Amino acid sequence: MNFKLKIITISAVLLAVCSSGAMAGGSKNNDFRPFIEHLEFLGYNIKFSAKSAYAQHPKWLNTTVRQYKGGFAFTSGRYSCEPEASKAPVEFLELVNDLNTIFTVAKAITDGYDKYCLVMAAWYPGAYDRNRFARFLESWNDDTKVKFYKDRETLLRFVK
Amino acid sequence: MILNVKLMAASIFLIIGVILVTDLKTEAAPPIDSEKVANHLEFLGYETETTESSLKARHPNKFTVFLRKYDGGILIYFYFKLKEDAKKNRLEYLEFINRVNARLTVARAIAHKNDLLKFEGWFPGVYDKAYFILFFEEWNNDIYRNFYKERDGIKRFLQ
Numbered sequence: 001m002n003f004k005l006k007i008i009t010i011s012a013v014l015l016a017v018c019s020s021g022a023m024a025g026g027s028k029n030n031d032f033r034p035f036i037e038h039l040e041f042l043g044y045n046i047k048f049s050a051k052s053a054y055a056q057h058p059k060w061l062n063t064t065v066r067q068y069k070g071g072f073a074f075t076s077g078r079y080s081c082e083p084e085a086s087k088a089p090v091e092f093l094e095l096v097n098d099l100n101t102i103f104t105v106a107k108a109i110t111d112g113y114d115k116y117c118l119v120m121a122a123w124y125p126g127a128y129d130r131n132r133f134a135r136f137l138e139s140w141n142d143d144t145k146v147k148f149y150k151d152r153e154t155l156l157r158f159v160k
Numbered sequence: 161m162i163l164n165v166k167l168m169a170a171s172i173f174l175i176i177g178v179i180l181v182t183d184l185k186t187e188a189a190p191p192i193d194s195e196k197v198a199n200h201l202e203f204l205g206y207e208t209e210t211t212e213s214s215l216k217a218r219h220p221n222k223f224t225v226f227l228r229k230y231d232g233g234i235l236i237y238f239y240f241k242l243k244e245d246a247k248k249n250r251l252e253y254l255e256f257i258n259r260v261n262a263r264l265t266v267a268r269a270i271a272h273k274n275d276l277l278k279f280e281g282w283f284p285g286v287y288d289k290a291y292f293i294l295f296f297e298e299w300n301n302d303i304y305r306n307f308y309k310e311r312d313g314i315k316r317f318l319q
Contacts, residue, residue: 068265069265069298070294070298071294071298073265089251089255090250090251090254093251093254093255093257093258094254096254096258097254097257097270097271100261100268100269100270101270101272103268104230104231104233104282105233105282105284107261107264107268108261109258109261109262110258111262123265123266123298124284125266125283125291125294125295125298126290126291126294126295129285129288129291131285132284132285132288132291133284135232135233135284135285136284136285138232139231139232139233139282139284
């Protein structure tokens with residue numbers, strides 16, 4: 001009887017650990033959870049992979065979130081370039097530089113028109129704090145949506 | 161006559177608008193809780209000076225940085241002057257900046273006004289010791305470690 005109880009207890013504990021791990025996006029660190037809850041509260045649909053969470057939103061750009069260097073890295077981007085990007089590389093890199101000039105928290109980079117066209121990244125320092133994360137997310141969304149499309153005509157000349 | 165006045169008024173508004181837009185990041189004030197930020201930096205060996213527009217922090221072995229209130233957080237930045245090579249070879253210079261940015265975590269490098277390379281980073285929200293420690297540690301890591309991995313470009317393009 002005691003043996004059966006032990007087995008059941010161990011199974012229950014294992015199940016609880018596994019399910020909480022899944023909720024935290026496979027992350028061993030529970031610090032990830034409040035970030036996800038915050039995003040879900042704002043209407044993001046979260047899909048988890050082994051080391052990151054993919055956050056989709058009907059209004060804002062889809063974003064990948066992962067733990068990085070004692071904080072959280074956010075990345076988002078457009079993965080295909082128009083042929084014009086390699087034909088007019090100075091103008092394309094000027095566009096990337098213009099984005100970096102107007103951005104608040106995000107950083108725009110290109111990999112040389114090959115693997116991905118234009119990626120935006122930002123880093124949130126430290127653990128979750130509701131107000132600080134709200135400020136961060138507001139700037140991230142403003143950068144990756146509003147400022148990103150500010151010069152839509154030039155953008156669409158280079159990026160699909 | 162009325163048309164001319166309207167045209168002049170429209171031009172003045174346009175000029176003011178352009179100035180406001182182009183100076184969006186430079187028209188600013190010192191960070192909220194500037195004294196706390198200054199105190200933090202002084203513990204790291206900086207000498208600080210608060211002016212009407214920014215908090216300036218000098219260090220004997222590090223770059224002088226400026227900190228300003230910006231977009232609900234703190235903007236930290238400083239500049240490098242360019243060599244002629246950067247002005248003559250725009251493509252290679254912009255590719256260098258892109259490579260630098262790919263290495264950075266919290267800072268970003270920007271070609272600024274044809275003769276400067278600007279580094280900046282944004283701290284979200286008001287000063288908090290624990291968060292600012294992490295942010296500034298990563299800022300220093302970006303500037304003094306990650307950036308210097310692009311040694312050839314630094315020698316070629318920056319003064």
